[in-house]
Amino acid sequence: xxxVTMRVNGAQxxxxxxxxxxxxxxxxxxxxxxxxxxxxxxxxxxxxxxHIDGKSAKSCTRLATQCEGSEVLTIEGLAAxxxxxxxxxxxFKEAHGLQCGFCTPGMIMSTLDLLQTNPKPTDPEIRxxxxxxxxxxxxxxxxxxxxxxxxxxxxxx
Amino acid sequence: MKPVPFEYERPHxxxxxxxxxADDEDAVIIAGGQTLIPMLAMRLARPSRLVDISxxxxxxxxxxxxxxxxxxxxxxxxxxERSPVIASHVPLLSAAMPWVGHAPIRVRGTIGGSIxxxxxxxxxxxxxxxxxxxxxxxxxxxxxTIPARSFFSGPMMTEIQPGECLTAADFxxxxxxxxxxxxxxxxxxxxxxxxxxxxAQVSVDxxxxxxxxxxxxxxxxxxxxxxxxxxxxxxGTAFTDQSVHDAAKAATDNLSAxxxxxxxxEYRKRAATKLxxxxxxxxxxxxxxxxxxxxx
Numbered sequence: 001x002x003x004v005t006m007r008v009n010g011a012q013x014x015x016x017x018x019x020x021x022x023x024x025x026x027x028x029x030x031x032x033x034x035x036x037x038x039x040x041x042x043x044x045x046x047x048x049x050x051h052i053d054g055k056s057a058k059s060c061t062r063l064a065t066q067c068e069g070s071e072v073l074t075i076e077g078l079a080a081x082x083x084x085x086x087x088x089x090x091x092f093k094e095a096h097g098l099q100c101g102f103c104t105p106g107m108i109m110s111t112l113d114l115l116q117t118n119p120k121p122t123d124p125e126i127r128x129x130x131x132x133x134x135x136x137x138x139x140x141x142x143x144x145x146x147x148x149x150x151x152x153x154x155x156x157x
Numbered sequence: 158m159k160p161v162p163f164e165y166e167r168p169h170x171x172x173x174x175x176x177x178x179a180d181d182e183d184a185v186i187i188a189g190g191q192t193l194i195p196m197l198a199m200r201l202a203r204p205s206r207l208v209d210i211s212x213x214x215x216x217x218x219x220x221x222x223x224x225x226x227x228x229x230x231x232x233x234x235x236x237x238e239r240s241p242v243i244a245s246h247v248p249l250l251s252a253a254m255p256w257v258g259h260a261p262i263r264v265r266g267t268i269g270g271s272i273x274x275x276x277x278x279x280x281x282x283x284x285x286x287x288x289x290x291x292x293x294x295x296x297x298x299x300x301x302t303i304p305a306r307s308f309f310s311g312p313m314m315t316e317i318q319p320g321e322c323l324t325a326a327d328f329x330x331x332x333x334x335x336x337x338x339x340x341x342x343x344x345x346x347x348x349x350x351x352x353x354x355x356x357a358q359v360s361v362d363x364x365x366x367x368x369x370x371x372x373x374x375x376x377x378x379x380x381x382x383x384x385x386x387x388x389x390x391x392x393g394t395a396f397t398d399q400s401v402h403d404a405a406k407a408a409t410d411n412l413s414a415x416x417x418x419x420x421x422x423e424y425r426k427r428a429a430t431k432l433x434x435x436x437x438x439x440x441x442x443x444x445x446x447x448x449x450x451x452x453x
């Protein structure tokens with residue numbers, strides 16, 4: 001059983017895991033960081049999006065062993081240590097960008113990547129980017145509003 | 158819905174990777190894993206061993222040659238999508254990239270993986286076949302280069318032999334100054350498998366007449382399919398909506414189209430006719446826009 005070592009939310013982690021362990025299972029089962037959700041397990045829904053080395057990726061479609069030596073960021077790593085929400089988290093709350101909340105970690109981690117490369121995305125750019133994230137409460141309207149609100153907040157306009 | 162147990166190797170040389178593949182016929186390569194891992198999770202794939210080629214030096218990158226652009230097998234979709242070299246020399250590939258999965262999939266997915274996976278509906282193989290590109294395969298002792306048009310032998314089936322790794326693809330660069338592209342696709346949802354896709358590249362002369370043409374379709378037959386007879390029949394003509402539609406219809410009439418519960422062969426052929434015509438007209442209009450002083 002190989003030993004896997006990676007930094008997750010800034011902390012060094014290591015575990016002996018079977019070769020067929022998916023990254024999302026390493027995060028949820030071994031590290032007990034259950035904010036990252038599993039919706040479809042097959043790359044369709046986007047609930048499991050995390051950042052690997054600074055870019056968004058579907059953690060159900062990645063083996064833990066492939067991430068040896070990587071830097072992983074999950075939804076738990078966004079808020080400040082004192083509990084202050086990240087501007088995207090605050091915006092999703094403010095704009096009611098969630099109903100049941102199952103898709104929310106993926107929505108936030110995915111759009112965080114968008115805002116890192118495109119700080120002021122247009123409505124169509126946000127919708128296009130979120131094609132890999134499914135919300136079954138049909139809450140897209142407010143999700144897009146939340147991303148726009150966060151973009152304003154983060155760019156200081 | 159979790160993978161069956163398998164061995165995992167992460168070799169640091171191509172030779173070692175090819176040797177691992179040669180020694181175990183149930184071993185498979187993992188590059189970006191964006192198709193393989195869902196296949197593993199659904200237990201549709203049950204390999205004995207994964208050979209991870211992602212940390213082998215020299216397999217990633219975009220290189221300009223005289224008449225083509227070489228793309229290394231580990232080059233990620235996202236890198237190709239935003240590459241200025243690809244945008245200026247192989248714009249058809251740039252146009253196809255947003256249709257490949259979703260943004261986080263393109264961050265991890267690779268050009269070599271898309272080609273080796275040989276999904277009949279995949280966009281990268283379609284572009285490579287349309288432009289009549291080539292594919293380089295390596296084993297522990299050497300390498301060979303074959304035309305993409307003879308690489309795909311069936312759905313998810315290729316000419317890759319045991320012990321071989323697809324290491325690069327070469328996309329031809331057209332030198333004509335007035336060249337345009339068109340890419341069209343229909344899928345149930347963006348990012349889903351294409352039901353039908355068409356890609357076209359057209360060059361025109363100063364009078365607007367077609368001097369070079371390439372057209373291909375994906376998702377219709379069991380491999381991506383170039384239509385060289387259709388392309389050559391349009392060279393020397395001035396495209397009209399009617400002439401292009403008629404030529405597209407003639408090219409698709411006798412195709413043996415795939416069937417699935419949602420999409421009949423007849424529907425696929427009708428859609429292919431329309432998308433071929435649309436892609437060709439878009440490519441021709443794009444070419445005209447780059448030629449100053451030409452009126453349509």
